[in-house]
Amino acid sequence: MSQRSSRCPGAPQSPSVKGKENFIERMPPEVILKILSCLDAGSLFCVGLVSKRFQELASNNALWYQLYTCQRAKNKRPTPVSYVTDAMGVAGVQEKPKGYWRTMLFKDLTGYNEKWKRKLKAINYYTGLPNQSEHIIRTLPVSWEITVTEATGRESCFEQTGICYSDTAATVSWSLGHWPIMDRITSLQLHGVMKVPLPCPLMYSQYQPAEDRAPFDDVDPEYGLHGYTLHIEMHNTVKSIASARFDQLSCRKDQIVNGYVQLNVIRRDGRWKHVPVSGDISLPWGTEALCGLLKDCCILSLTVLAETQAPFWCLSVPVAMTESVQMDVSYDFRGKSFSVQHQDSQGKVEMELEWEETQQQYFMVHLIVFLPITKVNKHFGRDY
Incomplete structure (x- = not known):
């Protein structure tokens, strides 16, 4: 016996596919x-x-x-x-x-104007960077955000929680929000964000460094191997620990080893160039609930200037100091020896520090900067 469906006269009809x-x-x-x-x-x-x-x-x-x-x-x-x-x-x-x-x-x-570009033309002779960088960054209504992309394609955005400035770097910290597990992150993008008075998402632009190409010099057979200037600074988020500038750094053709131009900045036997380090080497950190201190860690910032005094390599990274075995006997320092190293696709740095017991402070006694020969050739139009 079959059943017949019934419909009330006033019941609404189900929407048809066409209505969707x-x-x-x-x-x-x-x-x-x-x-x-x-x-x-x-x-x-x-x-x-x-x-x-x-x-x-x-x-x-x-x-x-x-x-x-x-x-x-x-x-x-x-x-x-x-x-x-x-x-x-x-x-x-x-x-x-x-x-x-x-x-x-x-x-x-946003009241945008390009007056700040004119202000950045004045170069600080000591650092080789624009003289009013800190002033411009402070006065412009710009904050910094990190966009994190995970392997699944999910994106998360985090606003800055703090920023501090040194001679050659600005250190931005992000300590709030629920960050994904680090091994799941596939990319990090840094954005300068300017708030627009509109009921819409923030406007941001991704930082793209300008590519500076040095003029070709076919007269000098070693063009691109000399005339470098280095400004180096060790600091944390509170104060500067050490700072120095070195001029007229060079490398000969026969000193290019393993694809690197080697700039010998400080030697052990050149005591007059040794750089004193003031205070402890440590890196304070903090979140909304906790704070602490990382011993034997700091931020290394350096700027390598080419012969034209244009920035060739800029670096600002956290580094760790590890105790090393001192091979040479030093009569100038009585204490342990430590090393600091960093390497990326743009170059590498090798540094040695000695602890002086009588003065209770560190001294930078050895420093070498390595520049990839591929980067030098591309910048100067050479074929070393």
Whole structure:
């Protein structure tokens, strides 16, 4: 005996498959652009995060040019909007690269100007870096964020919790938030974030170092092997431990070994170059709940300047000091010997420290900087 289903007269009908269609996706792009033209800058920016199609539509130069000219008319030129928006034809607006007018609008909203670039032209002779770097970074409304990508593709963003400055480096710390397990991280991206007064996500730009190419010199057969200057500093997040500058560092062709240009900075027998280290070598750390001190650790910052006094290699990394076996007998120091080493794709550093019992302090007695010959050849246009 079969059963027959019954339906109440007033019961709502179940939605059909046809009723679940996304009509927005079926709209012509001209209609959607007309709707998007009614949005403010913050809403338009957020719409671009919905999907690839909306990202493409929300990047339309004409939409952002309209917002940009309205903003300029409101803040700087109190003239009718129609007069301002007619200043450039439609073809001229669309010829600009995608996102050009959006960038111009955000620059205008944040009061962006390039005065800080002019301030950075003054170079500190001692460090070889811009003289007002710290002042510029402090005054610009920029904070630093790290974007962490895991192997699964998940991304997490962490805001800075502290920053301290030294002669050649800025040390930024991130100690809050739930960080993923370190062995699951596939990439780290550093962003300078500037807050925009809009109801939308923060605007950020990833740091991209400018590639500086030295002029070719076909007269000097050893061009790129001499005239280097080194500024080195050992510090922690509180104070400087040691700082020194060395000029006219060089290397001959026959001293290029294992693919490295070797710059001998400090030798044991050159006591007049030995650098005193003030205080203990330690690295304080802290979180919102705990704090401590890492013994025999600090931050090593160095800047290698080429003959033109342009930065050739900049480095700022935490390093550890380990006790080493002293092979040579030293009559100048009575104490243990320690070594500090670092190596990456841009170069390597080997340093030796001696503990002086009578003065109760360390001395930097040996220092060698190695520059990859591939980096030297690429920078100077050579083939050593």
